[in-house]
Amino acid sequence: MERQIINKKKRVFSVEPNKSHSAAFTRKYISHLVPALKKLNMNKNSSQITQQTVKHEVDMALALSAQEFAWSRFLLQKLSSSKNPTTTTNSSSKGTQVLERPDKEGGDEEGEIEEKLRELQKLLPGGEEMNVEEMLSEIGDYIKCLELQTIALKSIVQDTT
Amino acid sequence: MENELFMNAGVPHPSEMTSLSSSSAMLNWASMETQPVDPSLTRDCFFWEKSTEQSILDSALSSLVSSPTPSNSNFSGGGGDNFAIRELIGKLGNIGEVYGTPASNGNGSGSCYATPMSSPPPIPMSLKRMTTPIAEISGDSGFAERAARYSCFGSRSFNGRVNSPFPTNKGPAAATVGTNGKLSRVSSTSALKPLASPIPAGESSGEFSRKRKAKSKENSLSTASPSPNLSKEVKEKEDSDSKRSRKSEEDEEKTKSLDPYKDFIHVRARRGQATDSHSLAERVRREKISERMKLLQDLVPGCNKVTGKALMLDEIINYVQSLQQQVEFLSMKLSSVNTRLDFNMEALVSKNYSAFSEDDLRSIIHMGFVQQNQIRDSNQVQSHNYQGPSNQVPSHMKAEV
Numbered sequence: 001m002e003r004q005i006i007n008k009k010k011r012v013f014s015v016e017p018n019k020s021h022s023a024a025f026t027r028k029y030i031s032h033l034v035p036a037l038k039k040l041n042m043n044k045n046s047s048q049i050t051q052q053t054v055k056h057e058v059d060m061a062l063a064l065s066a067q068e069f070a071w072s073r074f075l076l077q078k079l080s081s082s083k084n085p086t087t088t089t090n091s092s093s094k095g096t097q098v099l100e101r102p103d104k105e106g107g108d109e110e111g112e113i114e115e116k117l118r119e120l121q122k123l124l125p126g127g128e129e130m131n132v133e134e135m136l137s138e139i140g141d142y143i144k145c146l147e148l149q150t151i152a153l154k155s156i157v158q159d160t161t
Numbered sequence: 162m163e164n165e166l167f168m169n170a171g172v173p174h175p176s177e178m179t180s181l182s183s184s185s186a187m188l189n190w191a192s193m194e195t196q197p198v199d200p201s202l203t204r205d206c207f208f209w210e211k212s213t214e215q216s217i218l219d220s221a222l223s224s225l226v227s228s229p230t231p232s233n234s235n236f237s238g239g240g241g242d243n244f245a246i247r248e249l250i251g252k253l254g255n256i257g258e259v260y261g262t263p264a265s266n267g268n269g270s271g272s273c274y275a276t277p278m279s280s281p282p283p284i285p286m287s288l289k290r291m292t293t294p295i296a297e298i299s300g301d302s303g304f305a306e307r308a309a310r311y312s313c314f315g316s317r318s319f320n321g322r323v324n325s326p327f328p329t330n331k332g333p334a335a336a337t338v339g340t341n342g343k344l345s346r347v348s349s350t351s352a353l354k355p356l357a358s359p360i361p362a363g364e365s366s367g368e369f370s371r372k373r374k375a376k377s378k379e380n381s382l383s384t385a386s387p388s389p390n391l392s393k394e395v396k397e398k399e400d401s402d403s404k405r406s407r408k409s410e411e412d413e414e415k416t417k418s419l420d421p422y423k424d425f426i427h428v429r430a431r432r433g434q435a436t437d438s439h440s441l442a443e444r445v446r447r448e449k450i451s452e453r454m455k456l457l458q459d460l461v462p463g464c465n466k467v468t469g470k471a472l473m474l475d476e477i478i479n480y481v482q483s484l485q486q487q488v489e490f491l492s493m494k495l496s497s498v499n500t501r502l503d504f505n506m507e508a509l510v511s512k513n514y515s516a517f518s519e520d521d522l523r524s525i526i527h528m529g530f531v532q533q534n535q536i537r538d539s540n541q542v543q544s545h546n547y548q549g550p551s552n553q554v555p556s557h558m559k560a561e562v
Contacts, residue, residue: 037495054496058488109471116474117450123481133446136453139477140460146484153491157498 025065026148033061034156058153066145071138074126 036057056079063075120135121127124142127135454473458464461480467473 051493051496055489055492058492058495113470113474116471116478120474120478120481123478123485133449133453136450136457139481140453140457143457143460143477143481143484146481146488150484150487150491153488153495157491157494 022144022148025145026152028065029061029149029152030156032064033057033152036061037156058149062145062149066141069138069141069145070130070134071125071127071142074129078125 037054040053040057059075060079063072063079066072117132117135120139121130121132124130124135124139127138130138451470454470457477458473461477463480464473464476467476
């Protein structure tokens with residue numbers, strides 16, 4: 001069994017680069033988040049464990065697992081500077097904003113596109129400090145990491161329920 | 162065509178005919194005039210006009226202009242005028258003799274040069290008599306106008322080529338061949354520019370140097386005088402040459418339908434834009450952005466069906482927002498079940514720390530995908546289906562879970 005596990009471990013560095021990359025990220029993420037949550041659980045009573053702190057840990061784990069990206073640095077800065085994590089609670093309002101956009105008459109298409117790019121920049125942590133090209137490439141990685149994060153969280157939630 | 166070339170030269174800037182423009186205009190006519198006579202002189206004239214100091218030119222021609230008989234004798238009024246021009250050009254071709262020429266040309270040249278300044282319209286009529294090279298040039302001017310609609314022509318590109326050597330070519334005709342790329346096309350328009358408006362010396366010299374680079378393809382266009390043929394050729398060559406051929410085609414189609422006069426004026430405006438280094442950089446930037454957007458298209462599910470930057474950006478924004486909302490939701494859920502973390506975390510942690518093989522990870526991911534689809538439905542955020550990998554969970558993982 002040990003040998004099998006070791007052999008399986010070797011397979012992590014497989015020919016598929018995407019898989020191994022996402023595997024590395026997920027592994028890191030889980031390894032960051034789970035102990036953090038455990039610590040939270042141990043240190044505080046259940047009543048004190050608010051959603052905010054959990055969110056904070058979640059974001060922290062995300063930032064720590066994706067150190068190679070620029071947005072993770074920004075996210076870390078944000079998290080470390082503010083005690084209350086900057087959540088994406090305003091995303092719902094942004095959702096409605098985006099829905100309204102098609103109603104507007106696009107007089108200047110270029111302007112519209114620029115507006116949307118700016119909005120995208122707001123979504124990405126630290127996106128406003130980057131220029132547009134950089135932001136677009138970072139967004140791709142951010143999306144990937146978010147997807148992996150949701151998967152990991154789901155698996156954790158499923159395990160605990 | 163010839164009319165268009167020279168009418169445009171005269172019409173836009175009759176008032177702006179500074180000494181430079183007039184002198185350059187004169188030089189152009191002179192060079193075209195003398196082309197059948199001596200191409201080398203023509204080339205030299207162009208080259209000389211652009212690369213040598215304008216002061217020499219100005220002094221020479223101003224002295225010519227100031228010479229007697231400020232009569233408004235029609236340019237068409239005399240072959241003698243043309244002859245005088247040829248003479249002048251022949252002499253101007255030798256730089257050293259510039260200062261000596263004014264006196265010798267006398268009335269004829271004086272009148273010749275007085276004429277353009279006073280009455281631009283007569284010029285094209287006289288030049289109608291010119292031979293094929295002129296037609297070629299004028300035809301090419303139409304070509305050049307269309308070609309110059311490329312916004313990618315930047316002043317940078319103009320100036321960067323100031324010092325390139327002047328290859329032996331047919332002068333303006335070479336420029337119009339233009340299919341060497343955007344730059345050569347612009348250079349052909351630049352041939353018109355000296356006639357029309359004063360331009361910075363550096364820029365114009367750069368344009369002419371680009372003409373030289375276009376020499377390789379001049380032969381293909383040497384016989385095409387009518388503009389439609391040229392435009393067709395231009396279109397074909399643009400397709401083959403530049404990666405921005407699509408844009409050029411659009412421009413081509415636009416210009417084809419327009420009146421030649423309007424073409425030229427429109428082209429000039431565009432050139433004003435094109436020569437701006439900012440627009441060039443902006444174009445490069447925009448290309449980079451669209452490149453990245455294509456990558457994003459592959460990443461975001463459901464983006465393949467959407468075309469257009471704006472809609473795609475909408476999709477991407479929606480997707481990122483939905484992902485963030487999911488994370489929020491999951492973390493809320495996590496906090497609610499946190500009380501039971503101790504109990505279950507051990508299993509998860511042990512699973513992670515001990516043997517985190519790819520198989521385990523894959524199973525986790527697969528499980529996550531299954532759940533993801535479920536949760537997506539529950540959230541009712543996603544309208545599209547998320548195509549994940551197969552939902553098969555290895556049996557051994559199931560047992561562990």
